[in-house]
Amino acid sequence: MVADTLDFKAVSVAGVTEYIQLLLEGDENLRNIWIIGEVSSARNHSSGCFFSLQEPDGSATLNAVVWRSQLPKLNVVPTVGEQVVVLGQLKLYPKRGSYQLTTWQVLPAGAGLQALRYRQLRNRLASEGLFDEDRKRPLPLFPRCIAVVTSHQAAAWGDIQETLTQRHPGLQVLLSPAIVQGEQAPKSIVKAIDRVAEDGRAEVLLLGRGGGAVEDLVCFDDERVVRAIATCPIPVVTGIGHERDESLADLVADVCAHTPTAAAEQIVPALHDLRNYQIQLLQRLAQVTGGQLYQHKTGLEQLARRLQRLQPERQLNQACQEQNWRRQRLLKVVAQHLQAAQHRHQLLSEKLATLDPEAVLRRGYALVRESSGNLVTTTDDVAPGDAISIQLAQGRIAAEVINLEN
Structure with missing residues (x-):
């Protein structure tokens, strides 16, 4: 009776393993998957690098491998204790009956991933020439109207207004408000820049924000903001208050200042500086004019001495006397020729009279x-x-x- 109750079909270990392999490797979701985790172990082998990923609390572990041919293509090498994001495909190893992640790429997670994305975007934009010095435009010397893109509630807006009023009273300042923090900031900044371009009154644009945490300033590394600055029809000055490396907005701007106040100072000169510069110009003009007058005076004195040596009046008198002599001589010669002609005419008249048949x-x-x-x-x-x-x-x-x- 017992033998009758055991009437079933047994499957081999290889058959089960092959079935699981088909299910695992045939799943589209597992063929190209990103997985984040902490590297718990890493071992280099002649065929590649074998490492394990686990949850921070150790509740789950996943074995992974990077084959030797793929190692040079990795952005980072798996290091024990590091948080990474891994791209790969889950595959089954039939001989051991275990699965592992065949890895194609390893990226740093968290701040490391952001830094990597920042470098990649920066390199791509630099290859397009957006950061080249030869494309940067000079600022107008004395702008009459400037536009400011910042938050109207931020302290930076007050600092900018105060600086501009002190340095250049009467300057027309247009505010194009924008969100300068958070996920909506890039889109808002781009719209604010477009408004300034459409308005057409401003001669220069100031993009400003006060200091803050690094994560609060990532909007100025957004590609949309960078391209909006690059295509802005007027020069752009950035004044973003932070101590870390320059943002991509700083790199593409025509002039970069590290604070909104410094940016405002870059745009307009102070009146007292202009007065001092004017005084310097007047002094220089007086020196140059005095030098030229002295040179001309010296030249005139030299010409006067030369005229005295040449005695032009005496030469003119001699020329007049010579002209009178030539005139008298000419009149005398003409009179002689006229007298001879008159005598010849008389002779011919007498001869003609003798030959006249009527006579x-x-x-x-x-x-x-x-x-x-x-x-x-x-x-x-x-x-x-x-x-x-x-x-x-x-x-x-x-x-x-x-x-x-x-």
């Missing part, structure tokens, strides 16, 4: 022409009976040849 006619001579009009100069030019004309000084006579005498 010959007036002396009693006559011109004889044949019927064709040609002059008769010899008896051979005409014959008896030819008609001829005789031109006298006054009038003309028609005649006929009667006789010819050689």
Whole structure:
């Protein structure tokens, strides 16, 4: 009867182990899982690093391994007593019937994780050139309107107002309020910066906050805040009061000051400093002007001495005398040429008068022409009976040849 009651099907150890392995390694939630815990043990081996994670109270333990090929890729090496966050996949080791976490990455937990994320973000933004010095803009020398992004309830806002009033009375200050602490701070700061850009009146922006705990200031390491500062159309000055390393907002800002008061002092010069600077400029102007006047006076004295040596009046008198002499000489030569021309003209006129045929006619001579009009100069030019004309000084006579005498 006992044998009849034991009617069941037995499963081998390998079969159970394989089934559990399929369940464990086939679960999507366990293939790529982040686990946080404290390193309770760590042992280096030729094949890799074997370590254990446990709860802080020791209520649970998980074995893990980082194979040798993956060790150089870890951000941190498992160290006993350290809190870490581990990325890996749960796998079953059939020979021992135990499971362990095959680890791909180990990160520090808590403050260490925040520091790692800070370094990674800082390196990525730096590779984009957001922290380069050549992209930083100079501040306006004498801004007429500035914008302040901070909490209107914070003491930093009062410090900024007091500093600006003392250093530069009459300066227009615009407050764009923002939350500067907590989870909502990054989004609020970005909106406040955008409001200033849309308003368009401010020439420079001051992002300020007083001192506080490190965890209260993480909003200034937020990537959204960094990019809002980088794309702001006007120069940005940060005045975030803390003693730790510079925030990412400080690195991307055009000018960085470690307190809101120092930031306000960076933006506007003090009036008494301007007066002192003006006095220095006036003194320097007087020195430069005096030096130039002395140089010009010396130059004029040198020119005066040179004029005395050259005696320009004497040279001018000599030139005038020479000009008068040349003028007289020219008039004399012209008169001589005119007299010679007049004498030549008289001679030519007399000669022309002697050659004038009318003058010959007036002396009693006559011109004889044949019927064709040609002059008769010899008896051979005409014959008896030819008609001829005789031109006298006054009038003309028609005649006929009667006789010819050689």
